[in-house]
Amino acid sequence: MGALTDSRKRITADHRLPIPSFPPPSPPPASKRPKLAQLPSSLDPSTSASPPPNPSPQIIHAAAAAASTSTTPVPSSSCNPASSPLPNRRRLPPPPPFKRPIHGPQRVLCAFRFDGPARPHAAGPSWSSPSSPPPPQPRSLGLEQYVELVNSVSHPAPPTPTAIPDAVREKEAVPLEVVAVEEDGDDRKQQDDEEEVVRGCVVVRRGPLYKELYEASSRKRDAKLKTLEFEVRLAEEGRLGLERLAEVLPRISPKEEEVPEPFVPLTDEDEEIVREALHGRNSRERLAVHEPSNIVITREILQCLNNQEWLNDEVINLYLDLLKARELRQPSKFLRCHFFNTFFYKLISGGYDYKAVRRWTTKRKLGYSLIECDKIFVPIHKEVHWCLAVINIKDKKFQYLDSLGSMDMKVLRILARYFVDEVKDKSGQHIDALSWKQEGVKNLPLQENGWDCGMFMLKYIDFYSGNMDLIFGQKHMRYFRKRTAKEILNLRAE
Known part of the structure; x- marks a missing residue:
């Protein structure tokens, strides 16, 4: 019985049978061996389409003994009496289609049933009917296949581009991203060449709102922009005529201080005349004669105006x-x-x-x-x-x-x-x-x-x-x- 139990456990481990259930069960602990599982329906002789050709009496006897000793059927793809050294004893099933690694047991992800081409079985007799095609053999789902399956469910592949009529395209037009909805009272005019575009019933802004506010505030603080705005305004005023330029210039140019008449500076010529009159050599030279008052001014008299x-x-x-x-x-x-x-x-x-x-x-x-x-x-x-x-x-x-x-x-x-x-x-x-x-x-x-x-x-x-x-x-x-x-x-x- 010990040999029989070990053989059953080895058979179940070698046949990586997936369980068609979702979500996947948690894997068994590493310290325990996997429990016995039922054989797939493809190996059940009662559901097989074609019985194995010319079964030998030893094979039938071994199958009956296995069925009487255990409630769980033992899978066997083929039983070759010639290959067994003990013909009177129960023969072991053939080796699995894939070689097991020697260093340890192999974990199997039985999360999903993945339909694909059937695995090739080892050479031996088949219990399926010759008239019906062999059923597809379930294939284990590896990590790469599992990731691919999850991505296909959460992010479906884009449909292939096909020619869509314009009418259908306009009905199915959906805004890509709604950033802000803006209403400015009287300024609700929306044009195609402006920053706001109407798609359906939602106003979509081409740029984030905070960027627009930042640019608007920076334009107000920028001295160069202020200077540029003034130059533009001045050019517009100039188009209306040169007569309006006199009204604009006083606002931009500092007002020159008018020199009072008592402080008008002397010209270079006057400075030279005064210098010659005050510092000449002939002190008795007449420089001015005032006839109404009969006053004569000589250089000597005028020199009292020196410092x-x-x-x-x-x-x-x-x-x-x-x-x-x-x-x-x-x-x-x-x-x-x-x-x-x-x-x-x-x-x-x-x-x-x-x-x-x-x-x-x-x-x-x-x-x-x-x-x-x-x-x-x-x-x-x-x-x-x-x-x-x-x-x-x-x-x-x-x-x-x-x-x-x-x-x-x-x-x-x-x-x-x-x-x-x-x-x-x-x-x-x-x-x-x-x-x-x-x-x-x-x-x-x-x-x-x-x-x-x-x-x-x-x-x-x-x-x-x-x-x-x-x-x-x-x-x-x-x-x-x-x-x-x-x-x-x-x-x-x-």
Whole structure:
């Protein structure tokens, strides 16, 4: 019985019989041998189409004994009595069609029945009927075949391309990938050449939405794109006509600062003329003669306009006459003013006597009355320092301007007394000028050295007569000295 049991187990192991079931059973443990399995129906003599030809009595006897001793039929493809050394004992089945490996048992994957060509059996008698074709022998499913089968189920092969009518193709058109559906209210126009394409009822975007948003934001931050957009817009404006270009240029070009008239730089020719006049060799050469005031300007007198020099009476008085001529030349641009010369205050400051200066301001001589003016300028000379006093008739106050920041109320009281006498003498009117405000002008541009007081006084008069704010300072004094020399040489204030 031991030999019989071993033979049965060996037979069952040698015939790799697949079980037609799904999913595949788990393989038996390596430490146990596989249990007995039934023989395939192809080896069952009751279901065979053709019995084996001329069976010998020994074979029939062995088959009957095997059937009586076990409920499970023992498969045998052929029994050759000549090959067995013991004819009276049960013979072993023929060797399997495939050789077994010697080193160990062979595992069989019995997951699926794979229909294919039948395995060739060993030479021997067959129990199948000669009239019916031999049944297909099941073949074991290896790892490569199993992977191929799984791929064929999960990823079916694409159908062979065939000619499909256009109508059927339009009905079966399905979008490949839906990335985003976008609705923008009024901007829902969809065109074939734009980024959105309509296929069926789903809007398919050709690119991811995050890429479009990133590109849009990068275009907004890109300075080169902004410059390019501006150039395109400028070209479009240019097509409408050159007359619109004047409206576009102010928006893109910085506005040039207009240089005020008192600070217009001198030309190279003027610079050369002034340099020659101030630094020539002949100091007694006449450079300018002002006939209305009978003032003659020589090089020696004009050289007081050099840097670090004090201004003299001739230069100051001539320049005040030029300012009056400028006012008469452009009355709409300048205030109506009167300019006393440097000797006026000297006559009334020692001991006040109105009769000493009464004939200075006759209407026949001036052509106007002082009461008709807006401002009256009085130069004040204090031994080595020049100051300015202003009778501001327009604002009804007396003002004192000192480039050193000091104040002298005595000067303003004397001028108030003089103005009351002057109005009463020339027009017969009595005004209460003594009650006008007397003040020292604050926030004045002050000198920062010991020789520019005369130049500051002239510029106070120049700016006030033009109704301008005092917007100059110490840094402009060199320029003002050259400009004053130029205006005196030309006998024309600008």
